[in-house]
Amino acid sequence: MKKSISLRVNDQERNLEVEPRTTLLEAVRDQLGLTGAKLGCDIQVCGACTLLLDGKPVSACSVLAVDAEGCSITSIEGLSQGDTLHPIQQAFMEFGALQCGYCTSGFILTAKALFDENPKPSEQEIREYLAGNFCRCGCYQEIMQALKNVRREG
Numbered sequence: 001m002k003k004s005i006s007l008r009v010n011d012q013e014r015n016l017e018v019e020p021r022t023t024l025l026e027a028v029r030d031q032l033g034l035t036g037a038k039l040g041c042d043i044q045v046c047g048a049c050t051l052l053l054d055g056k057p058v059s060a061c062s063v064l065a066v067d068a069e070g071c072s073i074t075s076i077e078g079l080s081q082g083d084t085l086h087p088i089q090q091a092f093m094e095f096g097a098l099q100c101g102y103c104t105s106g107f108i109l110t111a112k113a114l115f116d117e118n119p120k121p122s123e124q125e126i127r128e129y130l131a132g133n134f135c136r137c138g139c140y141q142e143i144m145q146a147l148k149n150v151r152r153e154g
């Protein structure tokens with residue numbers, strides 16, 4: 001039986017009808033049309049579905065939408081300010097830190113959480129924080145270059 005829930009997504013209150021088993025990823029992608037987060041493994045190991053829940057990265061494939069009620073959710077669509085990209089988005093573009101882009105929103109949101117917690121992370125700290133995000137195109141070197149540049153600029 002469907003349940004009415006209200007989610008705060010990218011600073012907007014959104015009302016949805018979801019099944020108890022509906023994941024946060026399904027709710028955000030299929031019902032709200034925010035398709036930046038992607039379904040990869042569906043078992044919480046690849047990071048493609050990452051969203052921020054109260055500022056912390058979560059695998060949205062493994063969180064129920066009903067459990068996210070009352071939390072603040074940030075998707076990649078909520079990161080830019082109008083036409084101005086977030087500095088991490090800008091750095092990914094400048095350093096070519098993507099090929100197919102399937103992993104990109106997950107990497108950027110996880111990195112945002114890292115920089116919010118720790119504005120000047122060491123290279124090791126960046127690697128450890130991003131250990132749950134996989135890039136099947138193998139852009140790790142460019143991603144590290146982009147993030148080290150954000151660290152310098154921040």
Ligand code: FES
Binds near residue numbers: 040
């Ligand atoms: S799709 Fe959620 S972690 Fe891979």
Ligand code: FES
Binds near residue numbers: 098103104137138
């Ligand atoms: S850019 Fe293709 S999976 Fe990362």
